[in-house]
Amino acid sequence: MQPFRKHTGVLVPLDKVNVDTxxxxxxxxxxxxxxxxxxxxxxYDWRFSGDKKNGDFVLDAPRYARASILVAGKNFGCGSSxxxxxxxxxxxGFRVIIASSFADIFANNSLKNGLLTVRLSxxxxxxxxxxxxxxxxxQLTVDLEALRxxxxxxxxxxxxxxxxxxxCLLNGLDDIGxxxxxxxxxxxxxxxxxxRAEMKTILMR
Amino acid sequence: xxxxxxxxxxxxxxxxxxxxxxxxxxxxDLHLVHEVTSxxxxxxxxxxxxxxxxxxxxxxxxxxxxxxTPRGLPITDPIAAKQIEALQKxxxxxxxxxxxxxxxxxxxxxxxGPELGITLPGMTIVCGxxxxxxxxxxxxxxxxxxxxxxxxxxATQCLPQRKPKTMxxxxxxxxxxxxxxxxxxxGIIGRIGTDGATGYVIEYAGDGVRELSMEAxxxxxxxxxxxxxxxxxxxxxxTTFAYVNGRRFAPKGKEWEAALAxxxxxxSDPGAxxxxxxxxxxASLAPFVTWGTNPGMVVPVTARVPEFKSFAQEADRxxxxxxxAYMGLNPGTLIETIAVDRVFIGSCxxxxxxxLRAAARVAKGQHVNPRVRAMVVPGSQAIKREAEEEGLxxxxxxxxxxxxxxxxxxxxxxxxxxxxxxxxCASTSNRNFEGRQGRxxxxxxxxxxxxxxxxxxxxxxxIRNWKYE
Numbered sequence: 001m002q003p004f005r006k007h008t009g010v011l012v013p014l015d016k017v018n019v020d021t022x023x024x025x026x027x028x029x030x031x032x033x034x035x036x037x038x039x040x041x042x043x044y045d046w047r048f049s050g051d052k053k054n055g056d057f058v059l060d061a062p063r064y065a066r067a068s069i070l071v072a073g074k075n076f077g078c079g080s081s082x083x084x085x086x087x088x089x090x091x092x093g094f095r096v097i098i099a100s101s102f103a104d105i106f107a108n109n110s111l112k113n114g115l116l117t118v119r120l121s122x123x124x125x126x127x128x129x130x131x132x133x134x135x136x137x138x139q140l141t142v143d144l145e146a147l148r149x150x151x152x153x154x155x156x157x158x159x160x161x162x163x164x165x166x167x168c169l170l171n172g173l174d175d176i177g178x179x180x181x182x183x184x185x186x187x188x189x190x191x192x193x194x195x196r197a198e199m200k201t202i203l204m205r
Numbered sequence: 206x207x208x209x210x211x212x213x214x215x216x217x218x219x220x221x222x223x224x225x226x227x228x229x230x231x232x233x234d235l236h237l238v239h240e241v242t243s244x245x246x247x248x249x250x251x252x253x254x255x256x257x258x259x260x261x262x263x264x265x266x267x268x269x270x271x272x273x274t275p276r277g278l279p280i281t282d283p284i285a286a287k288q289i290e291a292l293q294k295x296x297x298x299x300x301x302x303x304x305x306x307x308x309x310x311x312x313x314x315x316x317x318g319p320e321l322g323i324t325l326p327g328m329t330i331v332c333g334x335x336x337x338x339x340x341x342x343x344x345x346x347x348x349x350x351x352x353x354x355x356x357x358x359x360a361t362q363c364l365p366q367r368k369p370k371t372m373x374x375x376x377x378x379x380x381x382x383x384x385x386x387x388x389x390x391x392g393i394i395g396r397i398g399t400d401g402a403t404g405y406v407i408e409y410a411g412d413g414v415r416e417l418s419m420e421a422x423x424x425x426x427x428x429x430x431x432x433x434x435x436x437x438x439x440x441x442x443x444t445t446f447a448y449v450n451g452r453r454f455a456p457k458g459k460e461w462e463a464a465l466a467x468x469x470x471x472x473s474d475p476g477a478x479x480x481x482x483x484x485x486x487x488a489s490l491a492p493f494v495t496w497g498t499n500p501g502m503v504v505p506v507t508a509r510v511p512e513f514k515s516f517a518q519e520a521d522r523x524x525x526x527x528x529x530a531y532m533g534l535n536p537g538t539l540i541e542t543i544a545v546d547r548v549f550i551g552s553c554x555x556x557x558x559x560x561l562r563a564a565a566r567v568a569k570g571q572h573v574n575p576r577v578r579a580m581v582v583p584g585s586q587a588i589k590r591e592a593e594e595e596g597l598x599x600x601x602x603x604x605x606x607x608x609x610x611x612x613x614x615x616x617x618x619x620x621x622x623x624x625x626x627x628x629x630c631a632s633t634s635n636r637n638f639e640g641r642q643g644r645x646x647x648x649x650x651x652x653x654x655x656x657x658x659x660x661x662x663x664x665x666x667x668i669r670n671w672k673y674e
Contacts, residue, residue: 016527017520018399018499022638027619031270031284033244033291035352045640073520075400078433078499079638080617081335082242083351101400104369104435105335105349112353162367164227176255179361182222182230186363189221189232195261198322198454202261202302 002114003172007095008141009068011132012058017073021106024077024085038084039091059092069140071098071129074122077106086113096142098149100125111165114172118142118149124157131155144170208474210371211440212406215346215471219329221363228365234328234345236358237314238265238301240292241619242333246356247295259362260300264323267292267306268313270619273582273609276307285620299359312585312611315339315553319423320587322452326441326468331358336553336635338429341438342422343445344471346406348436369435370480372405373473376413378488383669385563386421387555387633387652389413390428391493393485395503403433405481408473413487414439419448420559427554428635431500440472492668494540495637495650497528502637506655506667510538531639532647533627540665543649547630548579548660549642550606550653552616555633556584558591560653565597567657570674573605574663580607580622582614606660618643631659 029041047057058064070089076099077085086109089097094115100122102110110117120128131151132138142149144166150156168175179186209217222230236259243265250257257263270285272278280286289306296303304310310317315336318324324340330347331337333355340347350364358364374393380386394401407429409422417425422439429437439445446465449455456464491505502525504511510529513536516522529536534543550556550564561583573579581601583589589611592598598608615622616634624630624646633656637648651659654668 017524020499020636020638022617022636022641026640026644027617030241030619031282031288033248033288035245035248045644075403075433078399079335079430079636081333081349081351083245083333083353086351101403103400103433104403105351109351109353112351162228164365165367167226175365176253176357176360178227179230179357179363179365182224182363185222185230186232186361190259190362193232193234195259196454196456197460198456199261202264202454203300 001112001172001174004095004114004116004144004169006141006143006145007068008139009095010064010066011069011071011128011138011140012064012067013129013132014058014070014072015129018075018078019072020079021077021082021085022079025082025088030082030084035087036091038088039093042088042092063136068093069096069098069142070094071125071132074100076102078103081105083109086110086115090115098125098128111169114169116142116144116169118159120149120157120159128155208477210473210477210479211344211408211438211471212346212371215327215329216368218327228367230363231329231366233331233358233362233364234262235323235330236263237318237330237332237337238263238355239269239314239334240267240288241269242352243295243355244288244291245352246359247299249356250299250359255360257299257301257359260302262362263301263359264318265292265296265301266304266311266314266317269613269617271306271612272620273612273614273622276610281621309586312587313553313556313613315427316556316584316588319343320452320585322449322455325449325455325464326445327471331364335430336427338434338437339423339427339553341426341429341436342419343449344438344441344468346436346438349430370405372402372407372481372483373479374407374409374483374485375411376409376485376487377411378413378486379416380413380487380490381669383654383671384490384492385652385654386417386425388490388493389487390425391495391500391503391650392490394428394432394500395493397432397483399431399499399501400433402429405434407434407437409437409439410473413485415442418559419444420557423557424554428500431635441468492652492655494655494665496532496534496540497525498531498637498639500635500637500650502528504540506540506665508540510534510536510540512536541667542664544629544664545577545631545659546628547624548577548656549615549630549632549634550580550656551582551584551614552634553584553613554635555653556582556588558588560633561588561592561597564653564657565600566673567654567668567671568604568606568661569600571604571661573660576663577660579605579660580609580615582609583611585611604661615642617641631656631665
């Protein structure tokens with residue numbers, strides 16, 4: 001996994017609440033069996049009519065063309081568990097998503113892909129949303145070591161993240177490897193809880 | 206030991222390790238797998254030379270993108286066919302049991318787990334699908350995960366998890382005739398919002414829940430995710446045990462007795478504390494219909510589409526404006542005057558035998574409105590067979606409903622069953638998101654009875670006034 005320490009980039013405002021993963025990556029693109037190539041389909045139904053780009057969606061505005069940080073309304077990433085949503089955001093070039101709240105599964109999926117989800121208060125999120133609309137090429141620096149977001153022009157906020165998740169992100173840790181360090185404990189648990197007799201017949205159909 | 210919640214009991218029974226400074230490592234008893242969220246996970250195993258650690262605690266089926274046309278016909282979408290082939294190949298290579306497209310047991314993953322007796326009380330269950338919460342109806346801790354976590358569970362049979370908070374939703378009283386657990390779920394989401402339970406595991410309790418059949422409990426737990434919950438569960442009781450007993454992969458003989466003794470301990474202790482408690486009076490609920498683009502945008506069938514000024518928060522008012530523009534509706538419109546073009550009865554929320562019986566009762570001797578196309582998609586092949594033995598398919602077909610093969614179908618429209626732009630659908634599924642059932646499609650969530658009634662009337666109608674044959 002790509003480590004995340006500190007990132008500075010242009011902020012793009014997506015001024016909507018409850019953005020669900022069906023909007024982030026519509027179902028017609030979930031049939032791919034690879035992890036790559038989802039970026040061009042990000043927010044497809046909002047960005048395209050038929051298969052032609054509308055050009056009026058915020059991500060397509062020239063001033064936000066280089067954006068790598070997205071700020072959106074509360075409950076971002078709700079709905080379907082599809083990790084394709086995170087793959088699409090990351091593939092499009094986003095490193096950080098900022099909102100006042102995130103759906104649980106989306107936040108977990110982001111963590112596994114080095115995409116940082118930053119929770120700010122509703123007021124703080126609204127403030128940077130306003131600034132990103134008012135100021136051309138408005139940039140933020142997100143520092144995971146210091147758990148801090150700032151614009152160098154007066155806006156600064158801290159955010160919280162559980163320590164284990166933070167350490168995994170900072171170091172780009174493969175958490176399957178971490179779990180397998182507990183091989184002895186897992187094996188002991190399995191010895192105590194063997195596969196049920198009926199389930200052993202499942203392959204004999 | 207202090208009094209514990211049901212959630213706490215299941216959690217503690219599955220903690221394999223609690224390393225300092227890390228999330229607890231939870232053992233996963235059952236991992237359900239389907240074609241859409243698994244191919245990249247199996248690729249990850251291959252890239253790292255890892256096997257599936259516990260193939261017999263892993264069960265796969267195809268449901269999301271398979272057609273619901275007769276099984277002998279070819280899959281016309283080559284990309285969907287490739288995804289299905291990938292699952293077949295992965296299951297063969299890694300030794301994972303697969304209920305394939307031609308199998309008598311095939312069905313929606315959250316339907317076949319319970320009906321085969323694979324889902325049991327007290328289990329931890331995961332699947333790369335948010336509606337895994339369905340299995341909580343059995344008193345198991347069941348939640349949706351992403352594809353990286355699918356790979357994690359395939360490789361280790363464990364998952365590092367931050368401990369969620371607990372919410373108790375106490376349902377008192379009895380649902381009125383014509384009001385179902387789908388309406389209960391929509392009523393709860395309407396009240397607490399689509400993020401009302403984010404970070405929580407919900408336990409549904411109270412006499413209003415005890416009254417519910419297993420099918421109704423599954424519908425309720427299924428919709429937990431639509432309130433943002435990590436999971437939703439219900440303590441197992443005699444209703445649960447009677448449902449599980451005798452199912453194909455359920456414990457038998459002495460093992461059944463031992464399991465039953467353990468399952469009887471699976472209830473929240475008196476005095477156990479929850480982080481949040483919500484009270485719901487079931488008797489006060491009406492049949493619900495969603496008017497907007499998330500399941501929290503919902504009103505009773507007797508009500509009107511809300512006025513914008515009724516929203517206190519600016520963000521919610523704007524969301525309502527956007528939703529109504531998408532839905533092609535005006536504030537103040539009476540719900541019962543909204544005409545539908547399509548009706549979908551199916552999905553992991555409402556495709557079980559009881560749902561089909563309820564819809565058939567409404568449809569019996571009636572005719573689908575000529576302007577409406579209505580389809581019934583049973584949740585599994587077993588349900589389809591059962592319904593056909595009972596003659597339900599005859600009732601549907603005679604009334605002008607389509608009777609299809611099992612799968613997720615128009616709930617998410619990954620297969621050819623989709624809405625056309627602007628089409629309005631009464632759907633028994635779980636999400637009315639923009640484009641969910643097809644680009645530009647307009648979804649209204651309802652119960653199976655309400656959906657059947659809308660198909661016949663051509664518009665939403667209060668099922669409590671229905672004249673049954």
